[in-house]
Amino acid sequence: xxxxxxxxxxxxxxxxxxxxxxxxxxxxxxxxxxxxxxxxxxxxxxxxxxxxxxxxxxxxxxxxxxxxxxxxxxxxxxxxxxxxxxxxxxxxxxxxxxxxxxxxxxxxxxxxxxxxxxxxxxxxxxxxxxxxxxxxxxxxxxxxxxxxxxxxxxxxxxxxxxxxxxxx
Numbered sequence: 032x033x034x035x036x037x038x039x040x041x042x043x044x045x046x047x048x049x050x051x052x053x054x055x056x057x058x059x060x061x062x063x064x065x066x067x068x069x070x071x072x073x074x075x076x077x078x079x080x081x082x083x084x085x086x087x088x089x090x091x092x093x094x095x096x097x098x099x100x101x102x103x104x105x106x107x108x109x110x111x112x113x114x115x116x117x118x119x120x121x122x123x124x125x126x127x128x129x130x131x132x133x134x135x136x137x138x139x140x141x142x143x144x145x146x147x148x149x150x151x152x153x154x155x156x157x158x159x160x161x162x163x164x165x166x167x168x169x170x171x172x173x174x175x176x177x178x179x180x181x182x183x184x185x186x187x188x189x190x191x192x193x194x195x196x197x198x199x
Contacts (some may be wrong), residue, residue: 050133053133054131056133077103078104082106082109084138114171134170
């Protein structure tokens with residue numbers, strides 16, 4: 032009879048191997064899912080940028096990461112609906128690390144709730160600028176590895192505060 036394998040440990044070892052020294056860019060990293068993803072990336076050995084609109088939030092997460100993996104992250108405050116701001120951020124990341132291996136498009140906002148005809152049109156426009164154009168800006172902005180035809184992983188999802196996402 033063969034000894035029982037510890038599949039959870041196998042997954043953890045494989046994840047650490049796959050992400051060791053990978054260069055990741057995480058948006059919406061200041062809280063909720065973005066924070067959780069960032070902390071896990073640090074545990075798995077990745078180097079990455081924490082990006083959020085709020086400097087205090089992203090610095091708080093950076094301090095947590097510094098305890099796990101000193102020097103592994105850099106922080107940016109960026110509004111992903113602003114292409115020039117995103118392009119500058121991505122270019123700065125690439126200047127420091129050389130490339131982007133994994134892009135986690137986590138930043139997003141919840142749009143207006145209620146009857147469509149009674150919601151403010153400007154609120155809808157801002158939601159589209161962040162949730163749709165923000166993702167496009169991240170994929171097109173700066174000197175990314177796509178420009179050189181290299182492989183990169185992109186993960187697109189949106190997390191909204193207070194919706195039951197786990198905290199680490």
